[in-house]
Amino acid sequence: MRRRLAGIAILGLLALTSAACGGGGGAGSSAEPAAGPATITMWTRAATQAQSERLVKAYNSSHKNQVKLTVIPTDNYQPRIAAAAGAKQLPDVFAADVIFVPNYTAQGLFLDITDRIAALPFKDKLAPSHMKLGTMDGRRYTLPHTLDLSVWFWNKDLYQKAGLDPEKGPKTLKEFAQQATTIQDKLGKDGKVHGTFFGGNCGGCYVFTFWPSVWAAGGQVMNPEGTTSLNDRPPMTEVFTIWRELYDKKATGPTAKEEQGPTWTGFFPKGEIGVMPMPSTTLGLMPKDMKIGVTPIAGPDGGESTFVGGDSIGISSTTKNADAAWDFLSWTMSEDAQVEVMAKNKDVLARTDLAGNKYSAEDPRVVLINSLVAKGQTPFAPRFGQTFNDPQGPWLRLAREAMFGDASKLPQLNAEITKSLQQ
Amino acid sequence: MTLTLTRAGRRAAHGAPPARWRGKKVQGWLYAAPTAVIVGVLFVVPLVLVVWMSLNRWPLLGPAHFNAPDNYARIADNPLFLDAVLFTLKYTAITTVLLSSVALGLALLVQERRPGVGFFRTAFFLPGAVGFAAAALLFYGMLNNDFGPVDPMLRALGITHEPVKWIGTPNMALFSTIALVLWRFAGFNMLILLTGLQAIPVEVYEAARSDGAGRRQIFTRITLPLLRPTLALMLILSVTGSLLAFDQFFIFTNGGPDNSTVSMVMVVYRDAFFRFDLGGAAALSVVLLVGLVGLNALMMRRLR
Numbered sequence: 001m002r003r004r005l006a007g008i009a010i011l012g013l014l015a016l017t018s019a020a021c022g023g024g025g026g027a028g029s030s031a032e033p034a035a036g037p038a039t040i041t042m043w044t045r046a047a048t049q050a051q052s053e054r055l056v057k058a059y060n061s062s063h064k065n066q067v068k069l070t071v072i073p074t075d076n077y078q079p080r081i082a083a084a085a086g087a088k089q090l091p092d093v094f095a096a097d098v099i100f101v102p103n104y105t106a107q108g109l110f111l112d113i114t115d116r117i118a119a120l121p122f123k124d125k126l127a128p129s130h131m132k133l134g135t136m137d138g139r140r141y142t143l144p145h146t147l148d149l150s151v152w153f154w155n156k157d158l159y160q161k162a163g164l165d166p167e168k169g170p171k172t173l174k175e176f177a178q179q180a181t182t183i184q185d186k187l188g189k190d191g192k193v194h195g196t197f198f199g200g201n202c203g204g205c206y207v208f209t210f211w212p213s214v215w216a217a218g219g220q221v222m223n224p225e226g227t228t229s230l231n232d233r234p235p236m237t238e239v240f241t242i243w244r245e246l247y248d249k250k251a252t253g254p255t256a257k258e259e260q261g262p263t264w265t266g267f268f269p270k271g272e273i274g275v276m277p278m279p280s281t282t283l284g285l286m287p288k289d290m291k292i293g294v295t296p297i298a299g300p301d302g303g304e305s306t307f308v309g310g311d312s313i314g315i316s317s318t319t320k321n322a323d324a325a326w327d328f329l330s331w332t333m334s335e336d337a338q339v340e341v342m343a344k345n346k347d348v349l350a351r352t353d354l355a356g357n358k359y360s361a362e363d364p365r366v367v368l369i370n371s372l373v374a375k376g377q378t379p380f381a382p383r384f385g386q387t388f389n390d391p392q393g394p395w396l397r398l399a400r401e402a403m404f405g406d407a408s409k410l411p412q413l414n415a416e417i418t419k420s421l422q423q
Numbered sequence: 424m425t426l427t428l429t430r431a432g433r434r435a436a437h438g439a440p441p442a443r444w445r446g447k448k449v450q451g452w453l454y455a456a457p458t459a460v461i462v463g464v465l466f467v468v469p470l471v472l473v474v475w476m477s478l479n480r481w482p483l484l485g486p487a488h489f490n491a492p493d494n495y496a497r498i499a500d501n502p503l504f505l506d507a508v509l510f511t512l513k514y515t516a517i518t519t520v521l522l523s524s525v526a527l528g529l530a531l532l533v534q535e536r537r538p539g540v541g542f543f544r545t546a547f548f549l550p551g552a553v554g555f556a557a558a559a560l561l562f563y564g565m566l567n568n569d570f571g572p573v574d575p576m577l578r579a580l581g582i583t584h585e586p587v588k589w590i591g592t593p594n595m596a597l598f599s600t601i602a603l604v605l606w607r608f609a610g611f612n613m614l615i616l617l618t619g620l621q622a623i624p625v626e627v628y629e630a631a632r633s634d635g636a637g638r639r640q641i642f643t644r645i646t647l648p649l650l651r652p653t654l655a656l657m658l659i660l661s662v663t664g665s666l667l668a669f670d671q672f673f674i675f676t677n678g679g680p681d682n683s684t685v686s687m688v689m690v691v692y693r694d695a696f697f698r699f700d701l702g703g704a705a706a707l708s709v710v711l712l713v714g715l716v717g718l719n720a721l722m723m724r725r726l727r
Binding site: 078079082083085086088103107108109201254255257258260263266267317318385386390391392396397400423 | 482483484485503568569586588590591677678679680681682685689690692693695696697698699701
């Protein structure tokens with residue numbers, strides 16, 4: 001206890017001392033010009049490590065200024081940011097899961113870069129969902145860093161073995177369920193192959209993979225202000241029912257209920273899953289010889305949508321290298337970085353005007369994923385993380401009751417979500 | 424007391440302490456200074472700061488605002504913390520009883536010098552050399568239903584037929600965690616008890632035996648009473664450690680399933696680093712600290 005208390009208190013102590021010592025710096029310090037080549041520090045989470053590393057490597061090899069990248073385990077990222085902010089030890093630049101950005105902005109962690117963004121010639125072509133979440137009271141604080149979209153992957157070899165058309169993925173959630181059930185019935189007898197899979201004990205997995213079906217059906221999960229939850233009514237309840245039937249039929253694999261998140265994408269590349277929602281960033285990491293179909297997530301009866309996830313990146317409000325930091329940030333949005341670094345590795349682009357490029361044209365699946373950026377949504381809520389991602393938050397309880405427990409508790413648990421959103 | 428009176432008498436006689444005494448006094452302060460500085464900087468100052476934080480709305484960046492007693496008043500409305508208090512007490516009670524019993528059993532097994540006893544002492548203590556976070560990850564991997572080796576082994580031996588959901592139900596999650604804690608700490612506690620056992624003079628046992636005492640009588644009338652101070656130390660360490668449980672639940676069960684294994688420190692951590700409510704987390708820490716100090720004082724009084 002003492003150590004934990006001390007940890008929390010030292011954080012406060014550091015905050016106090018650095019506030020006392022740095023009185024002369026203030027907000028103006030951010031505009032200090034860098035004399036000679038500068039080295040800026042950057043943090044990113046492990047989930048988007050590959051993309052960040054590629055960008056930093058390309059930037060460092062072509063610029064005098066250098067970026068020193070630190071990768072932090074995804075589960076620890078938010079606490080590390082919080083501790084660093086409290087101690088005024090934030091790096092010059094840090095990426096963050098896009099859904100946490102409104103909260104970070106409200107906490108004052110990012111520098112206002114409205115004027116700098118306004119000067120970019122392609123300012124209107126930046127991924128709209130990411131830009132929306134990085135805007136507060138008309139001021140802009142972040143740029144898109146990586147885009148990670150939820151889509152359905154299907155295993156063409158398993159489809160063929162199960163007698164399904166390997167070139168025809170599901171167009172509705174009901175078709176998805178039928179195809180998963182067929183795979184389970186035909187190939188699942190030995191217990192290795194399963195129709196589908198989902199992260200049943202992982203709040204972030206549920207929102208990333210289930211909510212697009214709600215949006216595709218024309219529904220919403222929250223009010224636009226992100227202060228009222230709408231997760232106790234159709235189409236959300238209909239989506240839960242379809243998935244619950246799949247679980248009850250044992251088409252989802254026995255461990256889906258316990259899956260906490262770290263390994264939920266690990267089963268598809270092993271060839272053990274017929275069809276499941278996956279993050280688009282994993283497409284480039286799939287085994288080379290695996291035949292994978294990609295299709296947008298649909299609602300129960302059709303439509304298509306996606307959860308536009310990934311990271312946004314901003315300059316920390318405590319930096320003393322704002323110009324050098326902006327030089328790096330603006331370069332990551334350039335055609336050179338977007339096409340030659342991101343597109344070359346099958347990543348989704350942060351600029352909609354570059355979606356059709358020489359690399360994406362080689363793979364129609366990448367074109368499809370890029371085209372979803374404009375159709376998908378990124379839900380906005382200032383209290384998103386503590387409500388939906390936190391394992392102790394109220395959303396995971398609701399989702400688990402809906403999937404495995406007593407669905408009649410949904411209205412009461414939905415009220416808990418609203419309460420958390422309004423804290 | 425005599426010495427103090429004598430010193431006081433001397434001071435009264437001569438008006439001021441002689442230079443030799445003053446030198447000794449300064450020397451004493453100098454010896455104590457490094458520890459005093461460490462205790463001051465690493466404990467007293469943070470403690471005062473935590474109490475001050477708990478009386479304020481304390482944002483990540485920017486000035487704090489005094490809001491006492493809001494942070495404390497909100498604790499009553501925090502069902503997660505109240506549930507965590509009950510869960511942590513339950514976990515502490517079960518763990519302490521089991522850990523004491525297992526550690527005492529192991530200590531009695533390896534108490535006497537016999538051929539090969541060194542091997543067993545080392546084997547029992549060895550898990551204590553594994554970092555606790557690493558041990559929690561190890562159990563997570565070993566008991567994982569997808570890739571862990573324990574399930575296939577149990578099935579191959581015909582002990583189970585279905586995958587065992589080690590952390591899939593509230594009770595299984597609790598008992599799997601207790602198994603982890605026993606594996607990790609039983610050896611260390613055995614070592615503490617072993618020092619206590621070996622401090623009991625052999626003559627006492629011999630005298631008891633010559634008086635015709637049986638093994639059971641020796642255990643209840645000799646071993647346990649003479650082991651009382653060591654047992655008290657072990658109990659205090661175990662109770663304090665269990666009430667502050669964090670790593671095992673944070674890494675192994677992640678508080679699940681369905682918030683059934685959320686410990687008090689996990690709630691503090693969540694409030695500080697996920698909800699950015701530093702003032703609220705500080706208030707919970709202060710409450711926890713006061714409870715812990717009170718409980719330890721009570722235990723020390725009862726076990727002395």
